[in-house]
Amino acid sequence: MSSENQPKVSDEQKVQVFVRKSSGLVRPVGGWDTFFATFMLVTGGVPIFLISLLYLAPGANWNLAYLLMFIPSLSLASVYTLFGISMPRSGGDYVFVSRGLHPFVGFVNSFVLFFAFVFSIGVYAYFGAQYIVYALSTWAFILNSNSLMDLASALSTSTSLLISGALIIIIFLLLLTFTSTRTAFRIIFWTGVIILASTIIYFAINATITQQAFSTAFDKYAGSGAYQGVINSAISNGLTFSSGWSAMMLALPIAWYAFTWYTLPANWSGEMRQVKKSLPIGIIGVLL
Template structure:
């Protein structure tokens, strides 16, 4: 097979008469798979620490913050989806940026993104322990009075407990991906069905708790001791914690970076752009549906959490020192949901969506990482073994091993040291997202012929739509990047995060330079390679 140029000739047709050059092919990844992949990347389970971070933004409306992040996410998704239509290949964002901006920019930004995706592949497994398994076992232990279950819950927050979650996710999904991405998508589909069922049960539970059918305050007092609910509020007031603030739009805007950290990553479905059925529509629909549905659920849950548990109680409990909180568990909203349900079966069912989504989020990062590595290798800017596949299954081998090793190192660092912070990698991932927005802005001008012959050649007046959307999306991402730099609450501007962000970019730049020189020495014209979209 030879490389195809970006503008592919259409088969001539006459009205009412179809023609077909060959047997054709039905791709296996559907719109719903793209949406489910977006759900996994979004990982709604992050809502647990997003709500916990609300305390840092006095006067912020969580719901307004989510709306702003969702709106920006849709604009970003339009940039990614449009470019994916033109460049439907594995490693999507790398392919667009290397072709539209510059090969070096493409590799540096893509390698930075993958560096941080592997970071999260590792620590998201630990999140499964910390935000999924630990609260579930703690709630069950509290509800049943079984101290062994509470101890299991505590163990999952210990270094070995955290690492076990990481190792489990990395191990299971390395094997699943080795067996075939088709299998991965089947597993993802079933996990998503479980997640949606469980989420609906959670919404019903919270509605019942909000309307007084279930009493959270009563149930909390039952498990934590008489008057414990009021005790939390009084303890917080005594400690000088204010839980009443008037609405502040600016604080809501600053808070928006937290849900953005979750919602924006649905766009990484472009990493398997070449395999999507009806690619032109599926990426667009799948990404946007993922952002809208999960943004909607996030907003609804936040509202119901406030109604069911009380805004003051959420703010008070998240700011109390551990020894002042009356339960032997972290004050997370999923713990409260379990308590509100007052039933062990409901507790398990209400935990399933957190477990299902947090179990897969690391896996979705592995998918994005191996696809990008494949694309680098096909372009000749990474070793051939990055694109090596199993002879039997044609699944990635060495790139998968490399990803698993790097992710495990991150899981170890997160579990056993205090150096790794949750949003530490958002700074480094904002830059590649910004890169795609810039690529969207300049695409109609730098690749005029490709734009004009593409199905995305829409215009507002004389200005290409993708440019307009790209500008607004870039402003949103740029603002988020600025906030990450100046707001210490995110933890993304600490020295380690900044050094790692710059270090990853510098390493990637050096890598590109070495490969460029190596290709030149072999007489390979790397520039010519980047004028075409890669074969797979």
């Protein structure tokens, strides 16, 4: 048989990346659902965790640190976006690594990530529980309520934080178990809208507060000289302020870590409608 009479083989038939085609019949997740799902994470326990690490780089220019880490993060985010669009399957790194390198390498990568995420869930739930304590303490100051302050103090113990963190995990597990994917992401969407609006208000208010105004307000609530007393106590216990690039080198890893969560939407790209539009919103949009 001549080559002219042989049936033509398409590029898709020549290179079969997946065993079966994705049906695409059920794709309940949209771009903005993904955006708020990731946005809620970076406004949850992670910021508290990062704030607790700022003492590692006292005197650093944090605005510059975040700007310097934004550039490589944007580059890597673009790679994840392209991978997710070209291989729209749920699984994220496993799909990319197993198809791009080798299935065993993909397994090892996912095996390590599994334990890392299990550990992270517990840590971030614990820090998320601290949010509850901070919120109660804030309202106790605003309302001058001793009962709220007592409740905040009771919930601030290690045991109480552990129980509260466990309850947060249980609530989310129940949400994922007994609701459909679409319903779960709808809840996440509207919760994210509220959090985004609150975040905008929070930063707008903080932009009007000077260091002098903050120290005055802090002394008003905590007692005269409390603001400077905290600084003096830290210095007497070994705190030293660095400057220049020495402080910046300490701050850069923390700033880098703050950006890492933009990779998550690639894990459920197989559930997205119009993945070519939704994934950039969920990854690039959150990073910005």
